[in-house]
Amino acid sequence: MSQRKVKAAVIGVGLIGEQHAEAYHEYPRSELVYVMDLDSKRAWAVGERFGCRYTTDIEEVAASEVDVVSVATPDFAHFQPTMRMIEAGKHVVVEKPLATSVREARQMAEAARRRGVKMTVNLGLRWSPGFLTVRDSIRSGEIGEPIMAHVRLADTIWVPRKMLSWAGKSGPQWFLFAHTMDLLRWFLGQEAQEVYAVGTKRVLAAEGINAYDAIQALVRFERTFVTFETAWILPEAWPDIVESEMTIYGSRGRLHFDAKRQGFELSSDEFGKHMFARPALWKRFKLPSTWWGALRSMVDCVLDGGEPAIPAEDGLAVTAMIEAVERSIQEDRPISPRSLIEGSASS
Ligand SMILES: NC(=O)c1ccc[n+]([C@@H]2O[C@H](COP(=O)([O-])OP(=O)(O)OC[C@H]3O[C@@H](n4cnc5c(N)ncnc54)[C@H](O)[C@@H]3O)[C@@H](O)[C@H]2O)c1
Numbered sequence: 001m002s003q004r005k006v007k008a009a010v011i012g013v014g015l016i017g018e019q020h021a022e023a024y025h026e027y028p029r030s031e032l033v034y035v036m037d038l039d040s041k042r043a044w045a046v047g048e049r050f051g052c053r054y055t056t057d058i059e060e061v062a063a064s065e066v067d068v069v070s071v072a073t074p075d076f077a078h079f080q081p082t083m084r085m086i087e088a089g090k091h092v093v094v095e096k097p098l099a100t101s102v103r104e105a106r107q108m109a110e111a112a113r114r115r116g117v118k119m120t121v122n123l124g125l126r127w128s129p130g131f132l133t134v135r136d137s138i139r140s141g142e143i144g145e146p147i148m149a150h151v152r153l154a155d156t157i158w159v160p161r162k163m164l165s166w167a168g169k170s171g172p173q174w175f176l177f178a179h180t181m182d183l184l185r186w187f188l189g190q191e192a193q194e195v196y197a198v199g200t201k202r203v204l205a206a207e208g209i210n211a212y213d214a215i216q217a218l219v220r221f222e223r224t225f226v227t228f229e230t231a232w233i234l235p236e237a238w239p240d241i242v243e244s245e246m247t248i249y250g251s252r253g254r255l256h257f258d259a260k261r262q263g264f265e266l267s268s269d270e271f272g273k274h275m276f277a278r279p280a281l282w283k284r285f286k287l288p289s290t291w292w293g294a295l296r297s298m299v300d301c302v303l304d305g306g307e308p309a310i311p312a313e314d315g316l317a318v319t320a321m322i323e324a325v326e327r328s329i330q331e332d333r334p335i336s337p338r339s340l341i342e343g344s345a346s347s
Pocket of ligand 1: 011012013014015016017036037038039042072073074075076077081095096097122123124164165175
């Protein structure tokens with residue numbers, strides 16, 4: 001095993017990017033050497049916290065000795081920094097969703113392949129012990145053939161209202177379906193064939209935020225059909241920042257996951273051990289170490305060879321599912337994600 005440490009940088013050190021920086025800083029096989037943010041105060045604050053170089057100029061990162069770069073800019077702003085880093089020969093970890101259009105996601109995946117660099121998407125839920133158990137159960141046949149599933153991941157209205165300054169340029173489909181659609185595709189080992197979705201823009205629009213309040217999407221995979229629900233209008237009184245629930249029906253059994261808890265619990269030195277946090281604590285919330293599996297997998301494969309655990313193509317497939325959701329809502333008809341990927345080749 002290589003004794004060398006991977007040199008890492010993070011572009012976009014907001015709420016999540018700062019935690020990428022911490023993950024590289026803490027992982028024994030990597031060292032954080034650079035952070036970059038358009039906001040000089042953020043770059044300075046995170047650089048000072050970890051004792052690394054900081055800048056507002058992406059060209060400094062491109063020209064540096066850095067091996068791996070995390071891109072944790074807002075959902076709609078992953079494309080340009082990622083393409084610049086690929087061009088500079090860096091391996092890239094992109095926050096979810098890979099991109100907010102199939103055209104961009106496809107260009108990113110192709111550019112990485114052409115340049116011979118590794119690219120992955122940060123989908124930390126794949127390392128969550130609960131979801132790993134669900135996947136193992138399905139893959140080992142404990143519920144037989146998966147027939148039908150229902151998945152809901154929603155946020156309180158605090159997220160679009162106060163947490164994300166860029167909520168109107170994204171939506172619960174990009175922010176939350178990126179997780180659940182990836183999980184189900186991964187659990188089932190099947191591709192989405194067709195997506196039909198409905199959604200509304202009423203509550204958030206009335207507050208000047210151009211994002212969907214709620215969406216329901218019926219996705220037909222090769223042998224299983226799944227209803228995905230998401231919303232950004234849960235009341236702030238909801239005791240957690242998210243609502244997360246999933247039921248999978250198989251030919252010989254049923255699996256159920258429910259993150260709901262009653263009451264308010266706080267049980268950590270650093271607010272980090274508990275996945276149960278109120279909005280007021282979220283800004284200090286530290287995701288559990290399992291969340292950083294995609295980063296660690298990238299560092300490991302740069303040192304040891306091989307490919308990251310989550311290929312860029314998975315990010316492209318999920319982006320296509322979400323773009324199919326948007327198009328289905330707009331056009332009121334089922335859309336094939338595969339046709340979007342194939343169609344993007346000529347656009
Ligand atoms: N993996 C997860 O579970 C998870 C959770 C929350 C957010 N996210 C994702 O992480 C990303 C960032 O979300 P956030 O909540 O940290 O947002 P944020 O607004 O807190 O941080 C974004 C940062 O990027 C900076 N920035 C914007 N454009 C930039 C550019 N072109 N170059 C450099 N810096 C730039 C901003 O100044 C800001 O500091 C989003 O894609 C979001 O969906 C992932």
